[in-house]
Amino acid sequence: MTVVKSFGKRHKNVLRAYDMLNCSHDFMRLNFQPHEYVDGRGNIQRMVKMTKDGFVMLVMGFTGEAAMAFKEAYIAAFNAMAAYIALDQQTLLLRMHAQHAGRKHGGHRDRPAVPPDGGQKGRQRTSFG
Known part of the structure:
Protein backbone atom coordinates (compact mmCIF):
# COMPACT_ATOMS: atom_id res chain seq x y z
CA MET A 1 0.00 0.00 0.00
CA THR A 63 5.28 8.25 -14.77
CA GLY A 64 3.81 11.33 -13.16
CA GLU A 65 5.04 14.09 -10.90
CA ALA A 66 5.79 11.91 -7.86
CA ALA A 67 7.61 9.34 -9.99
CA MET A 68 9.74 12.02 -11.65
CA ALA A 69 10.61 13.54 -8.26
CA PHE A 70 11.65 10.08 -7.01
CA LYS A 71 13.79 9.45 -10.10
CA GLU A 72 15.48 12.85 -9.82
CA ALA A 73 16.23 12.29 -6.13
CA TYR A 74 17.55 8.79 -6.89
CA ILE A 75 19.86 10.13 -9.61
CA ALA A 76 21.07 12.96 -7.34
CA ALA A 77 21.85 10.47 -4.56
CA PHE A 78 23.66 8.19 -7.00
CA ASN A 79 25.75 11.10 -8.29
CA ALA A 80 26.59 12.22 -4.75
CA MET A 81 27.70 8.68 -3.89
CA ALA A 82 29.82 8.46 -7.06
CA ALA A 83 31.47 11.81 -6.25
CA TYR A 84 32.20 10.65 -2.70
CA ILE A 85 33.77 7.41 -3.97
CA ALA A 86 35.85 9.30 -6.54
CA LEU A 87 37.06 11.75 -3.88
CA ASP A 88 37.87 8.89 -1.52
CA GLN A 89 39.83 7.11 -4.27
CA GLN A 90 41.70 10.31 -5.10
CA THR A 91 42.61 10.76 -1.42
CA LEU A 92 43.81 7.16 -1.25
CA LEU A 93 45.92 7.60 -4.40
CA LEU A 94 47.48 10.79 -3.00
CA ARG A 95 48.37 9.00 0.24
CA MET A 96 49.88 6.06 -1.64
CA HIS A 97 51.87 8.44 -3.83
CA ALA A 98 53.15 10.31 -0.77
CA GLN A 99 54.18 7.05 0.91
CA HIS A 100 55.96 5.88 -2.24
CA ALA A 101 57.74 9.21 -2.62
CA GLY A 102 58.82 9.04 1.03
CA ARG A 103 60.35 5.60 0.54
CA LYS A 104 62.03 6.64 -2.69
CA HIS A 105 63.73 9.60 -1.01
CA GLY A 106 64.90 7.80 2.13
CA GLY A 107 61.72 8.08 4.13
CA HIS A 108 60.61 5.85 6.98
CA ARG A 109 63.57 6.68 9.21
CA ASP A 110 61.57 5.57 12.21
CA ARG A 111 62.21 1.96 11.16
CA PRO A 112 65.59 0.54 12.18
CA ALA A 113 67.76 -0.63 9.32
CA VAL A 114 68.21 -4.39 9.11
CA PRO A 115 71.87 -5.35 9.52
CA PRO A 116 73.57 -7.37 6.75
CA ASP A 117 73.34 -10.57 8.80
CA GLY A 118 69.54 -10.20 8.85
CA GLY A 119 69.57 -9.45 12.57
CA GLN A 120 70.83 -12.93 13.43
CA LYS A 121 74.09 -11.93 15.18
CA GLY A 122 73.96 -12.95 18.80
CA ARG A 123 70.69 -14.88 18.40
CA GLN A 124 70.46 -18.50 19.31
CA ARG A 125 69.57 -20.65 16.32
CA THR A 126 66.93 -23.28 16.71
CA SER A 127 66.30 -26.10 14.30
CA PHE A 128 63.04 -27.92 13.93
CA GLY A 129 62.77 -31.34 12.50
Whole structure:
Protein backbone atom coordinates (compact mmCIF):
# COMPACT_ATOMS: atom_id res chain seq x y z
CA MET A 1 0.00 0.00 0.00
CA THR A 2 3.00 2.27 0.35
CA VAL A 3 3.44 2.42 -3.44
CA VAL A 4 -0.27 3.24 -3.86
CA LYS A 5 -0.08 6.08 -1.32
CA SER A 6 3.31 7.43 -2.36
CA PHE A 7 2.64 7.59 -6.08
CA GLY A 8 -1.12 8.08 -6.23
CA LYS A 9 -1.62 4.85 -8.17
CA ARG A 10 -4.58 2.51 -7.93
CA HIS A 11 -3.82 -0.84 -6.32
CA LYS A 12 -4.78 -2.78 -9.46
CA ASN A 13 -2.45 -0.60 -11.56
CA VAL A 14 0.47 -1.23 -9.20
CA LEU A 15 -0.21 -4.97 -9.42
CA ARG A 16 -0.34 -4.71 -13.21
CA ALA A 17 3.02 -2.90 -13.23
CA TYR A 18 4.43 -5.66 -11.00
CA ASP A 19 3.01 -8.36 -13.29
CA MET A 20 4.63 -6.68 -16.30
CA LEU A 21 8.12 -6.43 -14.80
CA ASN A 22 10.59 -8.23 -16.99
CA CYS A 23 13.26 -8.87 -14.35
CA SER A 24 15.32 -12.02 -14.04
CA HIS A 25 13.86 -14.89 -12.06
CA ASP A 26 16.53 -14.44 -9.38
CA PHE A 27 15.82 -10.72 -8.99
CA MET A 28 12.08 -11.38 -8.69
CA ARG A 29 12.62 -14.18 -6.16
CA LEU A 30 14.96 -12.10 -4.01
CA ASN A 31 13.04 -8.82 -4.08
CA PHE A 32 9.31 -9.58 -4.38
CA GLN A 33 7.06 -11.79 -2.29
CA PRO A 34 3.41 -12.25 -3.30
CA HIS A 35 0.93 -12.18 -0.39
CA GLU A 36 -2.78 -11.83 0.23
CA TYR A 37 -4.78 -9.66 2.59
CA VAL A 38 -8.44 -9.25 3.51
CA ASP A 39 -9.86 -5.89 2.46
CA GLY A 40 -12.53 -3.85 4.26
CA ARG A 41 -15.34 -5.82 2.58
CA GLY A 42 -13.91 -9.18 3.63
CA ASN A 43 -12.55 -10.04 0.19
CA ILE A 44 -9.14 -11.63 -0.25
CA GLN A 45 -6.89 -9.35 -2.32
CA ARG A 46 -3.45 -9.79 -3.82
CA MET A 47 -0.52 -7.74 -2.62
CA VAL A 48 3.23 -7.88 -3.06
CA LYS A 49 5.82 -7.29 -0.35
CA MET A 50 9.08 -6.00 -1.73
CA THR A 51 12.58 -5.01 -0.77
CA LYS A 52 14.00 -1.56 -1.35
CA ASP A 53 15.54 -2.80 -4.60
CA GLY A 54 12.21 -4.24 -5.70
CA PHE A 55 10.51 -0.95 -4.87
CA VAL A 56 13.03 0.98 -6.96
CA MET A 57 12.70 -1.43 -9.88
CA LEU A 58 8.91 -1.13 -9.81
CA VAL A 59 8.62 2.64 -9.48
CA MET A 60 11.29 3.40 -12.08
CA GLY A 61 8.64 2.41 -14.62
CA PHE A 62 6.06 4.86 -13.27
CA THR A 63 5.28 8.25 -14.77
CA GLY A 64 3.81 11.33 -13.16
CA GLU A 65 5.04 14.09 -10.90
CA ALA A 66 5.79 11.91 -7.86
CA ALA A 67 7.61 9.34 -9.99
CA MET A 68 9.74 12.02 -11.65
CA ALA A 69 10.61 13.54 -8.26
CA PHE A 70 11.65 10.08 -7.01
CA LYS A 71 13.79 9.45 -10.10
CA GLU A 72 15.48 12.85 -9.82
CA ALA A 73 16.23 12.29 -6.13
CA TYR A 74 17.55 8.79 -6.89
CA ILE A 75 19.86 10.13 -9.61
CA ALA A 76 21.07 12.96 -7.34
CA ALA A 77 21.85 10.47 -4.56
CA PHE A 78 23.66 8.19 -7.00
CA ASN A 79 25.75 11.10 -8.29
CA ALA A 80 26.59 12.22 -4.75
CA MET A 81 27.70 8.68 -3.89
CA ALA A 82 29.82 8.46 -7.06
CA ALA A 83 31.47 11.81 -6.25
CA TYR A 84 32.20 10.65 -2.70
CA ILE A 85 33.77 7.41 -3.97
CA ALA A 86 35.85 9.30 -6.54
CA LEU A 87 37.06 11.75 -3.88
CA ASP A 88 37.87 8.89 -1.52
CA GLN A 89 39.83 7.11 -4.27
CA GLN A 90 41.70 10.31 -5.10
CA THR A 91 42.61 10.76 -1.42
CA LEU A 92 43.81 7.16 -1.25
CA LEU A 93 45.92 7.60 -4.40
CA LEU A 94 47.48 10.79 -3.00
CA ARG A 95 48.37 9.00 0.24
CA MET A 96 49.88 6.06 -1.64
CA HIS A 97 51.87 8.44 -3.83
CA ALA A 98 53.15 10.31 -0.77
CA GLN A 99 54.18 7.05 0.91
CA HIS A 100 55.96 5.88 -2.24
CA ALA A 101 57.74 9.21 -2.62
CA GLY A 102 58.82 9.04 1.03
CA ARG A 103 60.35 5.60 0.54
CA LYS A 104 62.03 6.64 -2.69
CA HIS A 105 63.73 9.60 -1.01
CA GLY A 106 64.90 7.80 2.13
CA GLY A 107 61.72 8.08 4.13
CA HIS A 108 60.61 5.85 6.98
CA ARG A 109 63.57 6.68 9.21
CA ASP A 110 61.57 5.57 12.21
CA ARG A 111 62.21 1.96 11.16
CA PRO A 112 65.59 0.54 12.18
CA ALA A 113 67.76 -0.63 9.32
CA VAL A 114 68.21 -4.39 9.11
CA PRO A 115 71.87 -5.35 9.52
CA PRO A 116 73.57 -7.37 6.75
CA ASP A 117 73.34 -10.57 8.80
CA GLY A 118 69.54 -10.20 8.85
CA GLY A 119 69.57 -9.45 12.57
CA GLN A 120 70.83 -12.93 13.43
CA LYS A 121 74.09 -11.93 15.18
CA GLY A 122 73.96 -12.95 18.80
CA ARG A 123 70.69 -14.88 18.40
CA GLN A 124 70.46 -18.50 19.31
CA ARG A 125 69.57 -20.65 16.32
CA THR A 126 66.93 -23.28 16.71
CA SER A 127 66.30 -26.10 14.30
CA PHE A 128 63.04 -27.92 13.93
CA GLY A 129 62.77 -31.34 12.50
